[in-house]
Amino acid sequence: MIFAPLLLVALLLVLPHSEPWFHAWIPTLSHPLYARTSFLALTLSHLWLVALATFVAVAIGLTLGVLATRPTGRSLLPTVRAIAVIGQTFPPVAVLAIAVPLLGFGAAPTLLALTLYGVLPVLGQTVAGLDNVSPAALHAADGMGYGRWRRLWDVELPLAAGPIMAGVRLSAIVGVGTATIGSAVGATTLGSPIVEGLVGNNTAYVVQGALLVGALALSIDGLLGSVERRIRRNRR
Amino acid sequence: MNPRALPVLVLAGIGLLCAIAFPFLYVTPNRLLSGEPHSPHVVALALSWVLLAGLGMLEVRGSRVAVALLAWALIAGLPLVAGMDARALLHATAASARVPLGAGFWLMWLAANLLLLDRLRGVRTSGRIVAWAGLFVALVAMSRAGAFESLALVREFHAQRGPFMDALLTHLSLAATTLVLALVIGAPLGWWAWRARRTDGAVVGVLAFLQTVPSLALFALLIGPFAWLARAWPALGALGFGGTGAAPAVFALVLYALLPVVRYTVAGLGAVPPDAREAARGLGMSRLQLLSRVQLPLGWPVLLAGLRIVAVQTIGLAAVATLIGAGGLGRFVFLGIGQGANDMVMLGTLAIIALALAVDLLFQAMLAFTERRS
Numbered sequence: 001m002i003f004a005p006l007l008l009v010a011l012l013l014v015l016p017h018s019e020p021w022f023h024a025w026i027p028t029l030s031h032p033l034y035a036r037t038s039f040l041a042l043t044l045s046h047l048w049l050v051a052l053a054t055f056v057a058v059a060i061g062l063t064l065g066v067l068a069t070r071p072t073g074r075s076l077l078p079t080v081r082a083i084a085v086i087g088q089t090f091p092p093v094a095v096l097a098i099a100v101p102l103l104g105f106g107a108a109p110t111l112l113a114l115t116l117y118g119v120l121p122v123l124g125q126t127v128a129g130l131d132n133v134s135p136a137a138l139h140a141a142d143g144m145g146y147g148r149w150r151r152l153w154d155v156e157l158p159l160a161a162g163p164i165m166a167g168v169r170l171s172a173i174v175g176v177g178t179a180t181i182g183s184a185v186g187a188t189t190l191g192s193p194i195v196e197g198l199v200g201n202n203t204a205y206v207v208q209g210a211l212l213v214g215a216l217a218l219s220i221d222g223l224l225g226s227v228e229r230r231i232r233r234n235r236r
Numbered sequence: 237m238n239p240r241a242l243p244v245l246v247l248a249g250i251g252l253l254c255a256i257a258f259p260f261l262y263v264t265p266n267r268l269l270s271g272e273p274h275s276p277h278v279v280a281l282a283l284s285w286v287l288l289a290g291l292g293m294l295e296v297r298g299s300r301v302a303v304a305l306l307a308w309a310l311i312a313g314l315p316l317v318a319g320m321d322a323r324a325l326l327h328a329t330a331a332s333a334r335v336p337l338g339a340g341f342w343l344m345w346l347a348a349n350l351l352l353l354d355r356l357r358g359v360r361t362s363g364r365i366v367a368w369a370g371l372f373v374a375l376v377a378m379s380r381a382g383a384f385e386s387l388a389l390v391r392e393f394h395a396q397r398g399p400f401m402d403a404l405l406t407h408l409s410l411a412a413t414t415l416v417l418a419l420v421i422g423a424p425l426g427w428w429a430w431r432a433r434r435t436d437g438a439v440v441g442v443l444a445f446l447q448t449v450p451s452l453a454l455f456a457l458l459i460g461p462f463a464w465l466a467r468a469w470p471a472l473g474a475l476g477f478g479g480t481g482a483a484p485a486v487f488a489l490v491l492y493a494l495l496p497v498v499r500y501t502v503a504g505l506g507a508v509p510p511d512a513r514e515a516a517r518g519l520g521m522s523r524l525q526l527l528s529r530v531q532l533p534l535g536w537p538v539l540l541a542g543l544r545i546v547a548v549q550t551i552g553l554a555a556v557a558t559l560i561g562a563g564g565l566g567r568f569v570f571l572g573i574g575q576g577a578n579d580m581v582m583l584g585t586l587a588i589i590a591l592a593l594a595v596d597l598l599f600q601a602m603l604a605f606t607e608r609r610s
Contacts, residue, residue: 075242079354089592091552097569097585101578102339177450181556185573194456198559203460210453221448 004218008043011215015039015208022204032204034193039212046189046216049182050175053111057118057171062164064119065126066152077127084124092117092178100185110182110189117178118171125167129160162232169224176217190216243354244292244303248285251347255281258340261318263325266332267392267579273338276321281344284310288351304355308367310348312374314341315384322386336388336579389586392579400568404587406482407564410554411595413486415547418493423539425494426501427527443495451553454491455560458484485562489553493546500542504535537606544599551592555584565591 016039022032067073068080095117099109133156141151157164183191190213197205255278264271284306291303322335356364384390393400429440446454463479466472477483508531516530555566568584571577 073242075240076246078357079243079247079350082350082353086593089548089596090589091555091592093552093555093566093569094585094589097573097581100573100581101336173448177452180450180452184559184570191450191452194452195559198456206456206459210457213453214449214457217448217450217453218445 002222004215004222008212008215008219011212012040012043015212018208022208026204029202029204031202034196034205034208036196037188037192039208042188042190042192042209043212043216046176046179046191046213049107049111049114049179049187049189050172050220053114053118053175053179054168054172056115057175058122058168060115061119061122061167061171062126065123065130068127069130070148080123080127084120084127087117087120088124090117092174093181096178096181096185105186107182107187109185110179110187113182114175114178118175121170121174122164122167125163125170126160129163130156132163133159162228165224165228165231169221169228172224173217173221176213176220180213189213241292244351245289247347247351247354248289248292251288251344251351252282252285254340254343254347255285258343259338260340261321261325261338262336263329264334264336264388265330267334267388267577268575270578271334271336274321274325275338275340277317300355304352304367307348307352307355308371311345311352311371312378314345314348315375316378319378319384319387322384322388326386334388334391334579335386336582388579389582392577392583396568396580396583400583400587403563403565403567403584404591406562407551407554407566407588407591410482410485410489410557410562410564411547411550413482414489414493414550414554415543417486417490418497418546419543421490422494422497423501426498427505429498430502430505440495440498443491443498446491447495451488451492451556452559454488455485455557458488459560462487480561482562484560485554485557489550489557492553493550496542496546496549500539500545501535503542504538505531506535507538508534537603540599540603540606544596544603547595547599548592551588551595555588 016033019033022029026032064080068077092113096109096113099112099116103109103112137155137159138151141155146154179187179189180191180194183189183195190209193205193209194213197203197207197209255275258275259273260275260277260281262271262273288303288306291299291306318337318341325335326333352367356367359367378384425439429437459479462477462484466478512530512534513526516526521529554562554564555569558564558566558570565584565588568580569588572580572582572584
């Protein structure tokens with residue numbers, strides 16, 4: 001899937017010089033090109049928010065998932081599962097909205113919402129992946145005299161890497177979408193041209209933001225998807 | 237230590253932390269300004285969490301029931317206490333003052349709910365239903381008696397009752413229309429994909445591709461084409477069909493809902509054992525009879541599980557649709573954010589969450605019912 005990243009790069013190169021085209025399309029607009037922040041800066045800030053939140057979410061989700069599947073933490077597993085299931089019914093917009101009264105406007109509430117929401121898929125998939133490791137593999141590792149942590153590191157996590165990566169991918173994709181909406185609470189992301197365009201009735205801004213964020217989402221999905229496929233293939 | 241005590245210890249620890257570190261309530265001079273944190277019961281609340289942890293560690297008969305009862309009392313009691321505090325605090329201030337609930341309240345309430353959920357695990361279904369239904373009845377009765385009238389959330393609800401009910405109805409009708417359309421379009425599509433063995437073909441590929449596009453971008457991109465359609469066919473425009481509003485919103489929501497509907501239809505059809513199909517064919521059933529008498533009854537639970545996911549997802553996504561003028565509960569969220577009215581944001585947000593949870597429960601109940609019958 002090289003198509004989406006190429007599209008993103010092409011858009012980033014072409015859009016800054018596209019004012020005549022948008023002017024020709026909608027002649028009534030006095031400012032047909034979003035100019036408050038450069039498209040490259042918006043893309044990078046969007047990417048940075050998602051990357052940071054996903055990184056923290058993976059760290060938390062993986063740790064909780066591993067702890068809940070160890071013998072001592074096993075009794076926590078139903079509660080962890082319940083949190084993951086109930087949490088998934090909370091819409092991302094709701095999590096974003098709850099973060100605003102706590103942290104005010106700007107990037108902070110978006111980052112908190114992205115992180116909180118991103119933990120759930122990683123946690124769910126880590127638990128599912130570790131739970132599905134075949135008992136035969138565990139017995140073999142025990143038989144070879146592996147300690148508990150070595151067994152986790154050398155056997156369980158590699159075998160569960162596919163589902164975990166699927167969780168990371170889902171977490172990142174939901175993050176890209178939520179960060180777009182985050183511009184409504186003051187974060188500077190690719191959603192900013194969309195929200196400003198919607199408020200100011202400027203269709204050109206909306207199209208510019210939507211094209212870029214669509215290409216960004218597809219690029220990230222394609223990239224993480226190919227990593228996931230590679231992991232699943234190596235497992236066999 | 238009893239390993240079953242760990243969830244109690246962890247949740248009671250979180251509760252204790254929230255009781256001490258986060259404010260229980262705020263007092264704000266009016267609905268727009270931010271206010272002072274108030275935590276009137278730190279000691280009592282901290283002691284009850286410590287008591288819960290202690291009860292969880294005890295290995296005597298009945299300690300498990302005691303933890304469940306205490307958690308139950310906290311879930312019912314925390315809102316009651318907050319309501320009484322709010323009344324007392326409002327008594328001493330100006331009429332425009334508001335008492336919103338703080339993070340401490342919400343997190344403790346969540347922890348108590350998770351604790352009860354954990355302790356009721358393994359209890360008979362009837363026992364669990366009695367516990368949760370009793371809680372529901374208790375909270376409704378308190379609300380009827382006016383116990384929560386002084387809380388900012390309830391005041392905001394009373395101030396916005398009319399628009400809120402409209403938004404709730406709009407939200408529900410957006411979600412219901414989407415669900416019906418997605419089922420009407422998606423189920424035949426899934427049936428076709430299953431028959432043609434094309435589950436990774438172009439149709440599913442395009443739907444999966446659309447699933448990745450952020451909702452705000454998809455909603456926004458539809459404004460242009462829909463405005464053009466309304467201009468090209470004025471009859472459509474006369475029906476309220478335009479660049480903004482319900483039409484593009486439902487269109488986008490259906491696009492997002494189609495992939496799970498198609499996938500679960502395929503899975504549901506695949507859940508029918510080939511033997512059952514063979515037997516039905518042997519009995520001389522036509523393809524339609526096979527579908528209606530064998531495949532639908534046997535595959536229905538799987539499809540229902542898919543519809544549950546679609547319904548919850550649609551209710552969440554419909555909150556974004558307000559940005560293209562489709563209305564719904566998202567209006568309260570985004571309008572509230574724009575005005576800096578946190579109570580309004582919370583009202584919209586909690587309503588969306590409650591709606592999603594209610595729909596989720598409804599589908600779970602339907603699933604349990606169909607599974608029991610079959």
